[in-house]
Amino acid sequence: MKLPPIFRAEEHNTTRHLNEATSIDVEVSFADHNDMMDLLERVVVRAYTSVTESCGPALEALGIELVVPNTPFPPRITYAEAIDIASLAIEEDISYGDDLSTAAERAIGEEMGEHYFITDWPTEIKPYYAMPYEDNPSVCKAFDLMHPRMELSSGGAQRIHEHDLLTTQIAAKGLSPDSFSFYLQPFRYGMPPHAGWGGLGMDRLIMTMLGLQNIREAVLFPPRDRHRVTP
Numbered sequence: 001m002k003l004p005p006i007f008r009a010e011e012h013n014t015t016r017h018l019n020e021a022t023s024i025d026v027e028v029s030f031a032d033h034n035d036m037m038d039l040l041e042r043v044v045v046r047a048y049t050s051v052t053e054s055c056g057p058a059l060e061a062l063g064i065e066l067v068v069p070n071t072p073f074p075p076r077i078t079y080a081e082a083i084d085i086a087s088l089a090i091e092e093d094i095s096y097g098d099d100l101s102t103a104a105e106r107a108i109g110e111e112m113g114e115h116y117f118i119t120d121w122p123t124e125i126k127p128y129y130a131m132p133y134e135d136n137p138s139v140c141k142a143f144d145l146m147h148p149r150m151e152l153s154s155g156g157a158q159r160i161h162e163h164d165l166l167t168t169q170i171a172a173k174g175l176s177p178d179s180f181s182f183y184l185q186p187f188r189y190g191m192p193p194h195a196g197w198g199g200l201g202m203d204r205l206i207m208t209m210l211g212l213q214n215i216r217e218a219v220l221f222p223p224r225d226r227h228r229v230t231p
Contacts, residue, residue, distance in 0.1 A: 006199075009226055015214045016150055019225040021203050024153075027196035033131075033141040033158040036195045037117055040145055040153065041071050043200070044115060048209060064210055069115050076143070077112075078120040085111050097122050109148030119143045128169040130157040145200065147208040155198030163187035 006023045024043070028035065048068040052059070059066055077085070080096065082104075087094050089107035094100075100108070100118075108118075123132050123140040130140040142157035160166045166187055167177045177184065206218035216223065224230070 007224065011226070013225075015216075016204065016207070018201075018203055018215055018219070018223050020223045021201050023198070024200040024202055024205075025196065025198045026200075027159075027194060029192045029194045031158075031195045032193065033119075033143055033156065033195050036156055036158075036197055037076070037119075037143055037145075038072075040156065040197055040200065041069075041073055041115075044145075044152075044205070045069055045071055047205060051209065062210075066209065074112060074114060074116050076117040076119045077108075079118055079122065079139075080120070082108050082118050097125060099125065105146065105151060106149075109146060109150075112146070113148060115148075115152075116146050117143050118146060126157065127155070128173045128175070129159050129166065131160050132169075141195075143197075145197075147204075149208055150204060152204055152208065153197050153200035156196070158193070158195040161187070161191040161193050163191075 005020060007020045009019060010017070026036070026039065028039070045068060048066065052066050052068060082100065083094050083096060083098075086092070086100065086104035086107045089111065090103050092103070094104060119142070120133075120139050121130070121142040121144075123130065123138055126140050126142045130142045132138070132140045140157065144151055144156065145153040160169060163184060167184060170177045170180055170184075203215050203218045206212070207215045210218070212218055222228075
């Protein structure tokens with residue numbers, strides 16, 4: 001596990017986005033996507049438990065009653081099921097393969113009511129390294145962790161570990177495998193099955209945990225953004 005700061009010069013200025021954030025990333029050998037969802041559940045619950053045990057007086061002073069999530073999280077819903085829930089709730093036609101809008105995420109979150117996973121995403125809208133299902137290559141073993149208010153972690157998946165399949169998937173995304181030679185080379189000599197997740201945002205985790213209205217309240221020091229590179 002690593003906790004690197006990340007910086008993205010994206011043109012957004014909302015109460016739930018940061019240009020500079022803290023990302024919790026995990027990659028595990030000899031594991032699949034289900035193992036990673038189980039691990040991610042434990043990480044979230046452990047974070048809540050640690051804050052409850054260590055920060056009781058501070059939480060009381062702030063009037064925050066922190067509830068540790070139960071495990072396992074609710075039954076995992078597929079991307080197709082999420083689309084159906086959102087389409088009914090917001091009366092908007094969402095096509096299979098569309099990304100989930102903020103309104104769609106909010107509608108699904110209201111239906112679920114607690115932390116949950118969206119699984120089985122269309123292969124075409126996930127990164128080239130997401131492992132397709134053997135019996136249905138149009139769907140991949142990818143997942144996102146969601147809080148009722150927003151997405152907490154994306155990029156979770158069982159990764160492709162076979163060189164030829166990975167090369168094929170890179171090309172299918174309209175990319176040149178030659179440009180990825182540095183990345184593909186180790187796969188020629190054998191890579192174990194592996195899985196992981198990327199981008200569990202610690203700032204969003206704190207924001208949703210404490211019920212904060214602005215993600216900047218979850219950052220210890222003023223974050224850098226597109227207009228300010230020093231605190």
